[in-house]
Amino acid sequence: MRYLDHFPNADLRAIEAFLQEKAQWLAQGKKGSERFRLPYESVQHIRAAECDFSSDVVSIGRADELSRQDREKVYKAMRDFMPWRKGPFEVFGITIDAEWRSERKWNRALPELPELKGKIVADIGCNNGYYMFRMAHLKPKLVLGFEPYLQHYFAFKTLNGFAGCGNLLCELLGVEHIGLFRKGFDVIFLMGILYHRSSPVEVLREIRAALKPGGVLIVESQGIPGKEPWALFPKQRYAKVPGTYFVPTAACLENWLSRAGFSGVKIFFSHPMSSREQRRTEWMVFESYADYIDQANPALTVEGYPAPIRIFARADNPL
């Protein structure tokens, strides 16, 4: 069965045409595509005998499974995928300490997740698939990752090439394609995406259209503190990040979700960001959270805006 057969209501023609275009573009080996395709291909022959997705560190393969030669190849491929934003991973004994302690986000979301067993799930902006591997432990039928960037797409394909999880897939799709999957998903994860979109309510409406009736959305977003239903709209950058549009309070996010047609909207967690959670490591050697925040006043970003919090919400697509 092709995985797209799981989506009987989707606009398959449009999805397939887009994916074919991407595949052709990759096959032409255009400059830029090789940088991450070649590391992926260099270790394609390697499979892991043992994986563990049940705890904070996603573990794929043991150190003693590989010859010295293959271990060197894996190490080189992993270094080629730097900077590693999401993790931690342990890959054939190689510890990859990523910029983000992603297990913290996952552990906050976990108690509020609906049943994933046997479900069709989307992870939008899945990056290298850290959360998809954590989901795999909960036995979904399919997790489809949407990730338009080649670096992350090939990092995921490399990791899953080792791990061999047939129910985890990633495509070079963006959140802008979610509407094509009409009534397709039981659960959609939208984490770290919403503040990068110039029309957040429109995105939420499209996401609702891609959920089955009764389906569940889990949202995690950067936000600002405050009780009023407001969103900050930065002039250029927010915490040095370009492409940031609306940064909501929790009350504002709640209103967005309700007005996009979701029911049972629940803000279930929020917390201030910190450099314990997002920091420079050996696997991400550039600026990180501490560099984005006013040294004299950690309640402000370097631009003088309120420093970010992270907000978690769950919402239902009405039956």
Ligand SMILES: C[S@@+](CC[C@H](N)C(=O)[O-])C[C@H]1O[C@@H](n2cnc3c(N)ncnc32)[C@H](O)[C@@H]1O
């Ligand atoms: C801030 S990260 C969040 C990653 C992960 N979901 C998390 O919560 O830790 C944003 C991710 O979205 C991806 N991305 C960028 N543009 C996108 C788009 N148009 N649609 C979906 N994802 C996108 C980025 O490459 C990156 O992996």
